[in-house]
Amino acid sequence: MASMDAPPRSRAWRYGVPLLGATLALGVLAAIAAVPGWATAAPGATGPVAxxxxxxxxxxxxxxxxxxxxxxxxxxxxxxxxxxxxxxxxxxxxxxxxxxxxxxxxxxxxxxxxxxxxxxxxxxxxxxxxPPAPGSAxxxxxxxxxxxxxxxxxxxxxxxxxxxxxxxxxxxxxxxxxxxxxxxxxxxxxxxxxxxxxxxxxxxxxxxxxxxxxxxxxxxxxxxxxxxxxxxxxxxxxxxxxxxxxxxxxxxxxxxxxxxxxxxxxxPGPPVPGIALEADEVAFDISGSASELAVRLANTGTVDASGRVEVVLPAGVTAPAPPPGCATVDPTRTRCDLGAIPAGGRTGLRLPVEATPEAQRDAPLAGAVIGRLDPRNGRTRQVQMSFRITAAAALASPVAAAPAPTGSQGVLPADAALTDRGGSGSARRTVIILIAASALVVVLALWLATTSLRRRFTEPVAEPARVPQE
The missing domain is CATH 2.60.40.1510 (ntegrin, alpha v. Chain A, domain 3)
Structure with missing residues (x-):
């Protein structure tokens, strides 16, 4: 018996499907080979707070x-x-x-x-x-x-x-x-x-x-x-x-x-009757900008007196722009006249102060305030006390050899997402290129298979040869 030609659909199915499957398998294997190093996350680290x-x-x-x-x-x-x-x-x-x-x-x-x-x-x-993952900090x-x-x-x-x-x-x-x-x-x-x-x-x-x-x-x-x-x-x-x-x-x-x-x-002291002195703590924020010292001098005696305050600052801390009534005696000493303070009265002073970055890193520091009352009649009364100076920069400064965070800290810098760490950017580009190439091969294979099927369907079907009858 003479052999019969296979239908066009069968031939397309026989040759097109294996080609498509091999192409897809090649693209998947190439992507898997490059992805593991890309998807690894880095562990985080924290430090104790004191x-x-x-x-x-x-x-x-x-x-x-x-x-x-x-x-x-x-x-x-x-x-x-x-x-x-x-x-x-x-x-x-x-x-x-x-x-x-x-x-x-x-x-x-x-x-x-x-x-x-x-x-x-x-x-x-x-x-x-x-231990850090490959490609991490x-x-x-x-x-x-x-x-x-x-x-x-x-x-x-x-x-x-x-x-x-x-x-x-x-x-x-x-x-x-x-x-x-x-x-x-x-x-x-x-x-x-x-x-x-x-x-x-x-x-x-x-x-x-x-x-x-x-x-x-x-x-x-x-x-x-x-x-x-x-x-x-x-x-x-x-x-x-x-x-x-x-x-x-x-x-x-x-x-x-x-x-x-x-x-x-x-x-405050040495204790003297008729005078009281108070001074608040000075604190510099993380920006290091100027702060203020608040001082209060009280006349607890029975007669009016002229008040005066003298502020002594440590090295690196200054009062560059004293308010009216104040004068700079030397870089670390400022004297302020407060005027007459009535018996039983109290007056205050706010003195702007600045500190160098070195002084802020050395904080806590101490300053001193000297209060003085000069009555019209009677002995001069004087006391002094110290006050504390703190700075956020002292706590924010990095500690030598301290562990650095390696994981996500919630908010990243603007350029952090574009930074190539440990070659991870190259791995991403390689994966993207392989996937794109595989997709193009798949599209090409599908186009060839579709074209072949269309051509087969449009061709006339050959009549099967008839076997002569004896």
Whole structure:
């Protein structure tokens, strides 16, 4: 029997469908090969937040010790630790127990002093960091440390004692990703000396250094530095000091460090009847623009008096445009005449102040205000006090070797979406080109198949050959 030609539809189906399937498979495989590195997300990172609290004061009746002039032996143990102050924001959620610091086992060097109550941190630390995905930001650095301080705030009992022993709270946080050896050092202003802080020793001048803590990643703890304030230290106000920490690790190169200042705040005095003085805190916002100091002088006596206020500012803080009635005595001292203040009356002053970026980074700082009343008849009355100067720039400044966020932070800079990180832009372009090429091949194959079918349908169908009958 003679063979019969296959219908056109069957031939098109036989040759067109395999070609279309192979083309689609090729495009899908090319896209899958390039997509995995494009769709990977980067993990986020957070850091602990610390706050400061004011230490308690402890008036003492003994005479102040002389400021150290020699360097004591290197301390081998750190100061005892206590619970850190409460945080202003909720701590990061953690599934592991809170990190603790290693307590010293050997006795402290240098002078003996009552040991502060010790405890271990109980607040949870940050979760362990995850390794970054391909094409994401660099991994957090292993070393990082942060220090925050309180203030040396004196009570009115200071005026009744030849010297006062008080404490300065220092809070340390390991912001790195590994266990660190952390050292503490601090510098006290004139009129203040160390009152026997366990684990710390004199380092020459008015500087002191302490032994090393071993702190796990995320550990946060506080210690108390005992200081003695001389009975005549108020004559030197304003007074400020500084605290510094340095972190190192055996499995990491280099060191990380951080520092912060603290203010010595005196109450109004020495107490004199017939006069009262108040001064508010000065705060610089994150922009660093000028702020104001508010001062109030009251005449609590029985006769009218002329009032005068003198403001003494620390280095880097100035009053460049004093208001009417005020004059600049020197770059850090401004004198203002307030006019006559009646008996029982009170008058106020607002003094614009500015600070250099360096001074704002060194905050908290201290300034001083001297109030004076000159009655027509009688003795001149004068008191002085200190006030606190804070700056948002001190908290906003980056900490050395602190982990950098690698995930989405909610709002990105305007050019962040266009930034090519780790070659991810090249991968996207490659995927787009492959998909476009595959789509063109598919369209071409469909066009060829359709054209072939149309041509077959329009051609006349050949009659099957007839078999001659015998």
């Amino acid at each position: 706050m400061t609290t004011e230490p308690d004061t402890d008036p003492g009746g003994d005479t102040p010790s002389a400021e150290p002039t020699e360097t004591d032996p290197e301390p081998t143990t750190p100061p005892p630790t206590i619970d850190p102050p409460e945080e202003t924001t909720p701590p990061p959620t953690a599934t592991t127990p809170a990190p603790t610091t290693d307590a010293p086992e050997t006795p402290a060097p240098t002078t003996a002093a009552p040991t502060p109550v010790t405890s271990t941190p109980t607040r949870p630390g940050p979760p362990p960091p995850r 660099p991994a957090p650095k292993p070393l990082g440390v942060r220090v925050t301080t309180g203030d040396v705030r004196l009570t009115p009992a200071y005026w009744n004692a030849p010297s006062t022993v008080t404490t300065l709270r220092v809070t340390v946080t390991n912001t790195g990703t590994t266990a660190e050896e952390i050292r503490l050092s601090y510098t006290l202003p004139a009129g203040l000396t160390d009152a026997g802080t366990k684990g710390c020793a004199a380092a020459g001048g008015r500087a002191y250094r302490c032994g090393r803590w071993t702190a796990k990643a995320g550990a946060r703890f506080s210690t108390l530095v005992r200081v003695r304030v001389a009975g005549d230290a108020w004559r030197r106000m304003p007074l400020s000091g500084s605290v510094a920490v340095t972190a190192s690790a055996a499995d990491a190169n280099g060191t990380a460090s951080d520092n912060e200042g603290f203010a010595v705040l005196f109450p």
